[in-house]
Amino acid sequence: MKNQYTVELEHIWTYFGEQLIHQDINLCLGEGEILGLVGASGSGKTTMMREIIGLDIPTKGQVKVLGEVVQKACTIECRKRRNQTGVLFQNGALFSALNVYENIAFPLWELGCTDENLVKQMVCMKLSMVGLSSKDAMRSPAELSGGMVKRVALARALILEPELLLLDEPTSGLDPIASEDFVILLQKLHQELNFTVFMVTHDLHILRDLCTKVAVLADHQLIAFDTLDKVLSYQHPFIKLFFHNHRAERIFKALEAEHG
Amino acid sequence: MNKQSLHGINMPYIRFAKEQEAERVILEGQWTLRLLVESSGLRKALKKLGRAKDKQWDISQVERLDSSAAFFLWDAWGKQLPDKLTIRAEHQPLFNRWQHRTVPEPHKMLPDMSIIWYFWQAILLGFYQHISAWLTLLGRLVLDMAYLCTHPRATPFKEISLNIYKAGVSALGITALVGMLVGVSMSYLSSLQLQRFGAEIYIIDLLGLSIIRELGPMLAAIIIAGRSGSAMTAEIGIMRVTQELDALLALGVSHSMRLVLPKVVALSLVMPLLIVWTDVIALIGGMVSAELALDISYQQFIEQLPKSVPVVNVYIGLVKGMVFGMMIAMIACHFGFLIKPNTESLGQETTHAVVASITAVIMVDTVFSIVFRNVGFP
Numbered sequence: 001m002k003n004q005y006t007v008e009l010e011h012i013w014t015y016f017g018e019q020l021i022h023q024d025i026n027l028c029l030g031e032g033e034i035l036g037l038v039g040a041s042g043s044g045k046t047t048m049m050r051e052i053i054g055l056d057i058p059t060k061g062q063v064k065v066l067g068e069v070v071q072k073a074c075t076i077e078c079r080k081r082r083n084q085t086g087v088l089f090q091n092g093a094l095f096s097a098l099n100v101y102e103n104i105a106f107p108l109w110e111l112g113c114t115d116e117n118l119v120k121q122m123v124c125m126k127l128s129m130v131g132l133s134s135k136d137a138m139r140s141p142a143e144l145s146g147g148m149v150k151r152v153a154l155a156r157a158l159i160l161e162p163e164l165l166l167l168d169e170p171t172s173g174l175d176p177i178a179s180e181d182f183v184i185l186l187q188k189l190h191q192e193l194n195f196t197v198f199m200v201t202h203d204l205h206i207l208r209d210l211c212t213k214v215a216v217l218a219d220h221q222l223i224a225f226d227t228l229d230k231v232l233s234y235q236h237p238f239i240k241l242f243f244h245n246h247r248a249e250r251i252f253k254a255l256e257a258e259h260g
Numbered sequence: 261m262n263k264q265s266l267h268g269i270n271m272p273y274i275r276f277a278k279e280q281e282a283e284r285v286i287l288e289g290q291w292t293l294r295l296l297v298e299s300s301g302l303r304k305a306l307k308k309l310g311r312a313k314d315k316q317w318d319i320s321q322v323e324r325l326d327s328s329a330a331f332f333l334w335d336a337w338g339k340q341l342p343d344k345l346t347i348r349a350e351h352q353p354l355f356n357r358w359q360h361r362t363v364p365e366p367h368k369m370l371p372d373m374s375i376i377w378y379f380w381q382a383i384l385l386g387f388y389q390h391i392s393a394w395l396t397l398l399g400r401l402v403l404d405m406a407y408l409c410t411h412p413r414a415t416p417f418k419e420i421s422l423n424i425y426k427a428g429v430s431a432l433g434i435t436a437l438v439g440m441l442v443g444v445s446m447s448y449l450s451s452l453q454l455q456r457f458g459a460e461i462y463i464i465d466l467l468g469l470s471i472i473r474e475l476g477p478m479l480a481a482i483i484i485a486g487r488s489g490s491a492m493t494a495e496i497g498i499m500r501v502t503q504e505l506d507a508l509l510a511l512g513v514s515h516s517m518r519l520v521l522p523k524v525v526a527l528s529l530v531m532p533l534l535i536v537w538t539d540v541i542a543l544i545g546g547m548v549s550a551e552l553a554l555d556i557s558y559q560q561f562i563e564q565l566p567k568s569v570p571v572v573n574v575y576i577g578l579v580k581g582m583v584f585g586m587m588i589a590m591i592a593c594h595f596g597f598l599i600k601p602n603t604e605s606l607g608q609e610t611t612h613a614v615v616a617s618i619t620a621v622i623m624v625d626t627v628f629s630i631v632f633r634n635v636g637f638p
Contacts (some may be wrong), residue, residue: 096602113297118332122293125331128363142602161293161326192353193327 005064006031006164006196007052012061014047020056021047023220029213031163034190034197038242039217046090048217049166052085052198066163081219086157086195090168093151094141094156100127103138104155106188111160126155131185147178151185158189167199171206183209204243204251216242272325273296274305284316285309291319292473303332310336316344319351329352362502372401394594399518401524401590407517416522423526427488429533434487435480438456439538442475443467444547451553460554464561467546468569473636476518476539477577478625481584484531485617489592493613496596497606505597517598524589531585539577572636580628584621 007029014022021044043124050056051063054070063070066084084178094103104123113119130151134200141149150170157165169180169187183206190197192208201207207214209230214231216224218238224231230245242248263429270289277284289295291505292348296303309315310333319325319333332353334341341355408415495521508515545564550556595613599605 047432079351097604107295111297115297115300115303118297118303121332121335122328124363125328128361129327129357140602161328192357 002038004031005029005197006033006063006066007035008062009048010062010064011053012048012058012063014044014056014058014218020220022030025061025217025222026171027215027222027225029196029198030130031196032194033212034210035198035199035215036211037198037215037217038202038207040238043217044220045217046168049168049198049200052166053085055068084160084162085159085164085166086162088150088153088165088167088170090155092141092153094149094152097143099138099140100132100152102146103141105154107156107159110205123155129158129189130155131181136256146173146184147175147182149180150174152248154185158193161193163195165195165197167197167201171201171203179203186210202249205255207251208255269278270450272299272302272322272329274302274309283314284318286318286321288321290321290324291329291333292324292326295384296329296332306333306336308513310338311341315342316346317342318346322351325354327354331358334358345529359514365623371581387533390584391600394438394590396515397590397594397597398516399519401521404514404517404521409523414517416518419518419522420529422529423522426491427484427523427527428530429458429488431484431534432537435483435534435538435597436541438479438483439476439542440545442476443471443542443547444549446475446542447546447549448472448553451550455554460520460556462555463546463550463554465568466566467543468565469573469637471546472539472540472569472577474625476542477535477580477584478621479542480531480534480581481588481625482618484527484534484585485588485592485621486614488527489588489617490614492589492592493596493610494606496593497599500597500599501601501606520590521594524586527585527589528582529585530569531588532581535577535581536574539574553611568638570636570638574582576628576632578634583624583628587620587624588617591620 006029006154007027009025009027012022012025014020025048037045037048047056051058052070054063057080059070072195094100095106101123104126105119107123108119114130123137124134132148132151134154136144136152137150141152144152154170171182174182186197187210189195199206199211211228214224214226214228216231216234216236216239218236223236224234224239231239243252272287272289272291272295275288277286300306317337330351331354339358347355392495447463450466451460451463454463454466496505499508499519505515508518547558547561550561551558595609595616597610
C-alpha cells in the first residue's frame with residue numbers, strides 16, 4: 001500500500017513569465033536514497049526544490065511527495081497536517097527573534113505539543129544528535145557561526161521526524177573542516193533515521209561520499225539521473241565541463257586514494 | 261484494544277502479557293513523535309512502567325519506531341536498556357547512539373532577578389549613549405559640510421535630489437489633506453465661540469497666527485517624522501542586515517557623507533517648503549469655512565491677513581521647519597545605525613525613531629515659542 005517513491009516529478013514545465021526554467025522534467029526518488037542535484041547557477045535547482053516544498057507551483061506537470069500531489073495541498077492547513085518534510089534553507093532561515101532552543105522547539109509547539117517536559121526532552125535529544133552543547137541552546141542565532149547555524153537549522157528540520165529532508169546547498173559558506181563534519185553528521189543521521197534526502201549541492205565531496213544518486217540539470221532539462229559512476233561516463237558537454245575539469249579530476253583522485 | 265485512527269494509522273498502544281515470573285510489556289502500532297504528542301496518557305503510562313524494573317519489554321512488534329519515540333523509551337527506562345528486552349535489529353541503532361552519552365540540559369529559562377537592577381542602569385546609560393552618539397553624528401556632519409565647502413564636487417547631489425523627491429514631493433498630498441481638514445475644523449470651532457462675543461472678524465487673526473506660527477510647522481513636521489523618518493530608519497537598518505553598510509565602508513565611502521548628509525540636507529530644504537504648502541492649504545480651508553460660517557468674504561480675509569499677521573511669523577515658521585527637518589533626519593539616521601541584524605530590532609528602532617523625532621520636534625517647538633515670545637505679534 002505504501003508508495004514506493006518519496007518524490008515524484010512528472011512532466012514538470014516551469015516558466016517565469018516568458019523565461020523557460022524547466023522543460024519536461026521527470027524524476028522518481030525512492031525511499032532512503034540521497035539525491036544530489038547539480039547544475040550551473042541559474043539552472044533552476046532551487047526552483048525545483050521550492051516546487052517540491054510547495055512554495056512555487058510549476059506551470060505544467062505534477063509534483064508528488066510521499067504519494068500526495070503537492071499542488072493540491074498547498075494551503076497552510078494541508079501543509080501543517082502533512083509536514084513530513086524537513087527543509088534546510090541555504091542560509092539556515094532561523095527565526096532571529098527566537099533563541100536556538102525556541103527555534104528547534106517551534107515546530108513542536110506548532111504541532112500542538114503543550115507538554116513542556118516532552119518538548120524539552122525532544123529538543124535536547126535533537127541538539128545532541130547534531131552535536132551541539134547545552135551552552136548553545138540559549139544563544140540567539142545572531143551569535144552563532146555559519147556551521148552552527150546549519151546544525152541548528154538541521155535540528156529544526158529533523159525535530160518532527162521527517163521522512164524527506166530537503167537541503168539547499170548544505171555546505172555552502174562552511175570551511176572544509178566544518179563541511180566535512182557536516183557530511184559525516186548527515187551520513188550518521190541518515191544511517192540511523194533512514195530518511196530520504198533531496199539535496200542541491202556543488203560539493204564534489206558530498207556527491208562522492210554521500211549521494212546514492214546524482215541528478216544533473218542543464219539546458220532546462222534533466223540530462224542525467226543515475227549513480228555518480230554512471231553519470232561520470234555520460235558524454236554531455238555540461239557533464240564533461242562539470243566533472244572532468246582539472247579540479248574535479250584532482251578531487252576525485254584524492255578521494256579515490258583516500259578510500260582505496 | 262487495537263485503536264485505528266481516522267487516517268488509517270495504527271495508534272501506538274501497550275499490551276500486557278503474563279509470563280511465568282514477570283509481567284511482559286508489549287508495544288504495538290506506530291510509535292512516532294506525532295502520535296506520542298497527541299496522547300499524554302500513553303506517555304504517563306510509559307514513564308510509570310519504565311520506573312518498575314521487574315518488567316520484560318517487547319518492542320519487536322511495533323510497526324514504526326522513530327528516533328523521538330526511541331529516545332522517549334530510553335529516557336523512560338532510566339537512560340539504559342532494560343535487562344530483558346526483545347528488539348528488532350533495525351531498531352538497535354536508534355538506541356546505540358545514546359549509550360555512553362549524556363544529553364545536554366539547557367540552562368534554566370527563568371530570567372535573573374538582577375535584570376531589574378540592570379534595567380534601570382541600562383535606561384540611564386542608554387540615554388547617555390544616545391545623546392553622545394547623536395552628537396558624534398552631528399559632529400561628523402559638520403566636518404562633512406566643511407569638507408564639501410573645499411571640495412564642492414564631492415557633494416552627493418543625486419542622493420539629495422532623490423531624498424527631496426521621496427520626502428517632499430510625494431508628501432504633498434497627505435500634508436495638503438491634513439492641513440485642509442485642520443484649517444476647516446479650527447475655523448469652524450472658533451467661529452462658534454467668536455460669534456458669542458460678536459468678534460467674528462478676529463477669526464482672521466486667530467487662524468493666521470495659529471496656523472502660520474504653530475500648527476503648520478508642527479503638522480508638517482509630525483507627518484514627515486512618521487512618514488519619511490521611519491522610512492529612513494528602516495532603509496539604513498536593512499542596509500545593515502544585508503551588509504551594505506559594511507560594503508560601503510570597505511569601499512572607503514563615508515556613511516555620514518553618503519547616507520546621512522543627503523537626508524539631512526534634503527529634509528531641511530524640503531520642510532520649509534512643505535510648511536508653506538501646508539500653511540496655504542490650511543488657510544484656504546479656514547477661509548472657506550469662515551465664508552460659510554461667518555459670512556467673511558474671501559476678499560476681506562485676504563486683505564486683512566497681512567495686517568493681522570506680521571510677516572516675521574512666516575520667517576519663524578520657515579526657520580522652525582529647517583530645524584525640524586534636520587532633527588527628524590538626524591534622529592532617524594541615528595536610530596537606523598543602531599539596528600542590529602535581526603527582525604525584532606528593526607521594528608523596535610523604527611518605533612523609537614518616530615517617537616523620539618516627534619518628541620524632539622515638540623520640545624524644539626516649545627523652545628522656539630519661549631525664545632520668540634515677544635516677536636511677531638501685531
